[in-house]
Amino acid sequence: MSKIIPYKTYLGEDEVPKFWYNMRADMKKKPAPLIVPATGKPCTAEDLEPVFCKELVRQELDNDTAQFEIPREIRDFYRMFRPSPLVRAYFLEKALGTPAKIYYKFEGNNTSGSHKLNSAVAQAYYAKAQGLKGVTTETGAGQWGTALSMACSFFGLDCKVFMVKCSYEQKPFRREVMRTYGAEVTPSPSMTTEVGKLINAEHPGTTGSLGCAISEAVETAVKNPGYRYVLGSVLNQVLLHQSIIGLEAHAAFEKLGEYPDVIIGCAGGGSNLGGLIAPFMGEKLRGERDCRIVAVEPASCPSFTRGAYAYDYCDTGRICPLAKMYTIGADYIPSPSHSGGLRFHGMSSTLSELYDQKLMEAVSVKQTDVFAAAVQFARVEGILPAPESSHAIRAAIDEALKCKAEGREETILFGLTGTGYFDLIAYQAFNDGRMEDCEPTDEDIRISLEKLPKVKE
Ligand SMILES: *Cc1c(COP(=O)(O)O)cnc(C)c1O
Secondary structure (H helix, E strand, O other): OOOOOOHHHHEOOOOOEOEEEOHHHHOOOOOOOOEOOOOOOEOOHHHHOOOOOHHHHHHHHOOOOOEEEOOHHHHHHHOOOOOOOEEEOHHHHHHHOOOOEEEEEEOOOOOOOEOOHHHHHHHHHHHHHOOOOEEEEEEOOOHHHHHHHHHHHHHOOEEEEEEEHHHHHHOHHHHHHHHHOOOEEEEEOOOOOHHHHHHHHHOOOOOOOHHHHHHHHHHHHHHOOOEEEOOOOOOHHHHHHHHHHHHHHHHHHHHHOOOOOEEEEEOOOOHHHHHHHHHHHHHHHOOOOOOEEEEEEEOOOOHHHHOEEEEEEOOOOOOOOEEEEEEOOOOOOOOOOOOOOOOOOOOOHHHHHHHHOOOOEEEEEOHHHHHHHHHHHHHHHOOOEOHHHHHHHHHHHHHHHHHHHHOOOOEEEEEEOEEOOOOHHHHHHHHOOOOOOOOOOHHHHHHHHHOOOOOOO
């Protein structure tokens, strides 16, 4: 267990964090390490440095240091849009008639429209500091690609984005924002990489998946001198950067003289939730305070609620290290009618370990219920939420209604990770009554999990 450093000291006088908090430092049982597929051995810095920036590798592998100082350039950038607001949803409470207090931490108040910018700026900064020419990445719904494009243009780095083909076609404006910030955007699977050609040959006409796009981005980074790959979720380093969400929320609750009874967040790869809960989970791990923590995932991509806790590939092309995580299998592709984001087949290994230790819970929700919650929220609170964020809204509303039924007061905090202005095709389907729910059968999941790699632990 690390030396306890008061969270107050993590923030500057301007209430913008000066340090990131690494909750792994307070975990007795650490998350399982990444593994090199060829040798079955834990990844070392030397294994990872050809793919990732050096400083980010150091952050990735450090399970013991609680506090990481945020470089001045990154902090200056954060100051443009941080601290982000912690808002009490008075109108939603009133509409629901609940005795619960509902708070949300809003991360959509920057041009990229989501929390992803918190990590994008850090990753771009370290790439620049290392003297690199550029970075490659994948993007699904487009928020990560947008955030990274902004961060790269700020630091003068080249940015190559592989965008999942169905999103590339469904979200032309997202693509155009990225290009406006100078990024090169390629639909994935493409014919510009070996792995893309292979996937196209095996699955003609495929609309792509995050797993494919990751493989293409990694291959491109490794083949081009002066490039590294960056990832917007799942990894420990990303959860570390996102800890500023939780640190600010923790400080705001302290000012209010309150503490959440339950924290709710949507979970794709786990970065916003991992960041939001970080200081609260730290208190839980150190036995200082307790609150419930709930991850919300789509019923169409249910890694926590229906997956296995096992080593799996992070990408379809199987060129990345293996991670131990809750997964529904690297080849799993959610139904094309799924439009709520959160499509990654696995989950952060840190959150997976915490979930396995029963330090957090998980629920899955159907997309029509998610959009119903999004519309309800938009009409009373004003903000048009991202579909991803609306998973958390759904669960927060359900929790508040439960409080009402049981006549119970409770303080609920949920992460409102972003805005949904680029998701209006999905809103349109919902508003027209054309949106369908899609869930994998047990057989679909069983077949997908049969292909998990065999790893001796
Ligand atoms: C990417 C994204 C998510 C999901 O990713 P996590 O890593 O699980 O946080 C949630 N909300 C928004 C708005 C996103 O852009």
